[in-house]
Amino acid sequence: MLAIVDFRAGNLTSVKKSLDHIGADSTVTSDPEKVMKADKIVLPGVGHFSSTAALEELRLREAILQRIAEGIPFLGICVGMQWMFEASVEAPGTPGAGLFTGTCDRFPGLVKSPHVGWNSLECDPQSRLLRGVSSGSFVYFTHSFRAPIVAATVARSEYGGEFSAAVERDNMFGVQFHPEKSGQVGLKLLENFCAL
Amino acid sequence: MLTKRIIACLDVAAGRVVKGVKFQQLRDAGDPAELAAAHSEAGADEVVLLDVTATHEKRTTLAETVRRTARQLFIPFTVGGGIRSLDEAMVVFDAGADKISVNSAALADPSLITRIAERYGSQAVVVAIDAKRAQNENAAGEPRFEAFVSGGRKPTGREAVSWAREAVERGAGEILLTSMDRDGTGVGFDCELTCTVSEAVSIPVIASGGGGDTQSFVNVFERGRADAALAASIFHFGLRRLADLKQELQSAGIPMRWPC
Numbered sequence: 001m002l003a004i005v006d007f008r009a010g011n012l013t014s015v016k017k018s019l020d021h022i023g024a025d026s027t028v029t030s031d032p033e034k035v036m037k038a039d040k041i042v043l044p045g046v047g048h049f050s051s052t053a054a055l056e057e058l059r060l061r062e063a064i065l066q067r068i069a070e071g072i073p074f075l076g077i078c079v080g081m082q083w084m085f086e087a088s089v090e091a092p093g094t095p096g097a098g099l100f101t102g103t104c105d106r107f108p109g110l111v112k113s114p115h116v117g118w119n120s121l122e123c124d125p126q127s128r129l130l131r132g133v134s135s136g137s138f139v140y141f142t143h144s145f146r147a148p149i150v151a152a153t154v155a156r157s158e159y160g161g162e163f164s165a166a167v168e169r170d171n172m173f174g175v176q177f178h179p180e181k182s183g184q185v186g187l188k189l190l191e192n193f194c195a196l
Numbered sequence: 197m198l199t200k201r202i203i204a205c206l207d208v209a210a211g212r213v214v215k216g217v218k219f220q221q222l223r224d225a226g227d228p229a230e231l232a233a234a235h236s237e238a239g240a241d242e243v244v245l246l247d248v249t250a251t252h253e254k255r256t257t258l259a260e261t262v263r264r265t266a267r268q269l270f271i272p273f274t275v276g277g278g279i280r281s282l283d284e285a286m287v288v289f290d291a292g293a294d295k296i297s298v299n300s301a302a303l304a305d306p307s308l309i310t311r312i313a314e315r316y317g318s319q320a321v322v323v324a325i326d327a328k329r330a331q332n333e334n335a336a337g338e339p340r341f342e343a344f345v346s347g348g349r350k351p352t353g354r355e356a357v358s359w360a361r362e363a364v365e366r367g368a369g370e371i372l373l374t375s376m377d378r379d380g381t382g383v384g385f386d387c388e389l390t391c392t393v394s395e396a397v398s399i400p401v402i403a404s405g406g407g408g409d410t411q412s413f414v415n416v417f418e419r420g421r422a423d424a425a426l427a428a429s430i431f432h433f434g435l436r437r438l439a440d441l442k443q444e445l446q447s448a449g450i451p452m453r454w455p456c
Contacts, residue, residue, distance in 0.1 A: 009317070010316055010317050010320070011289045011294070011316055011320065013266075013289065013290060013291075013292050014266075014292065014294055017266065017267070017292060018270055021268075021270070046316070046317040046319060046320070047316070047317030047318070047319075048317075112398055112399065112400065112423070113398060114318070114319060114369065114399065114400075115198065116319065116369070116370065116399075116400045116423070117198050117199060117200075117201050117241070117400070117423065117424070118198070118199045118201065118241055118453040118456075119197065119198045119199070120197060120199075138199065138453040138456060140271070140272060142319040142369070143319075158197060159198055180270065181270065181271060181272050181294060182270070182271075183236070183270055183271050183456065184270075186270060187270060
């Protein structure tokens with residue numbers, strides 16, 4: 001069972017619908033015990049980085065980190081990926097999970113923010129998450145803050161400078177874009193994750 | 197590179213896609229779920245479903261139409277038309293919309309924008325502005341645009357550009373800007389209106405109303421500084437295939453998601 005973690009930030013209908021479409025057995029839950037029993041975890045998120053503080057309040061943070069430590073595949077989407085870093089300038093008082101080093105920052109003033117629309121990926125061919133997704137593929141973004149390029153970056157995009165579009169290390173995966181809204185490319189990525 | 201978006205719009209009344217000219221003379225153009233899937237297949241970057249009769253007729257069918265349309269759609273999907281409250285927005289989100297578009301209700305009570313943005317994030321709130329050129333220019337001799345509500349039937353006296361600015365401050369994630377003077381005419385977008393609003397706000401502006409030949413789209417992206425362009429009738433009635441338009445725009449130097 002794949003757990004889609006609901007921490008009351010935004011709308012999970014599209015994520016659930018896309019996982020249903022590819023035939024994955026998933027459930028939307030805010031229950032830490034269900035997260036502990038899941039064999040895969042997806043953490044979607046939209047809006048403000050401070051909303052991730054609810055993970056702590058709902059005792060989900062601990063459950064997620066424990067399952068990650070046990071080796072369960074984990075996928076953070078959008079703010080869910082940003083949470084995998086140490087922090088975000090958007091909410092300095094809210095700690096991230098620190099799975100990847102670095103702090104998420106705003107876009108430089110020379111470009112419109114938020115970054116909304118379809119942008120292309122520059123992919124690392126070794127990525128397991130992006131298997132079958134070639135560089136130049138387009139995916140859908142909507143975000144005001146961005147994660148830096150780090151050793152775990154497996155896809156980069158360009159908007160007022162380069163940023164991490166996807167990160168991957170061991171059983172930890174994160175995407176800044178929305179695979180559930182990125183047409184066939186996004187569905188392919190979700191299939192790759194479910195096949196891990 | 198961030199591409200310019202081509203957005204297919206389905207105007208829906210009582211569960212059927214319709215299309216009018218200058219907000220009048222509605223004609224039946226098909227089933228929304230089928231048309232949305234066809235547009236996605238042809239290369240649409242997004243689909244918008246607007247319930248055009250919503251503010252003055254009962255609309256019990258909207259949630260079901262949204263659910264059916266969303267089921268097989270894996271690109272961004274916006275729903276608007278007659279959404280008056282956070283509760284009504286929640287029903288539409290639950291049915292599968294990624295963004296909702298508000299117009300009349302937001303002008304009547306701008307705090308609605310903030311309440312939806314706080315619950316679902318700004319990226320989920322599109323403020324739709326139906327603008328019409330006013331008879332008189334402003335003191336600087338520039339054209340004035342007035343916002344209309346209720347499907348273009350009621351003038352508000354509110355200047356469109358200042359309303360767009362306020363909408364951003366209140367939490368809007370995108371502006372869907374329709375020129376009522378050009379709607380359904382195919383003679384070209386109102387680039388002056390689009391550019392004025394696009395330069396006044398920090399968020400993406402979707403131009404609507406008047407899309408016709410390829411050059412009209414080139415113009416609205418270059419001169420109008422639009423981030424996205426929305427069109428309906430040119431796609432529904434087979435006047436032009438979406439894929440052809442995107443390829444021609446790419447050849448003209450406009451960044452497009454193509455092939456997709």
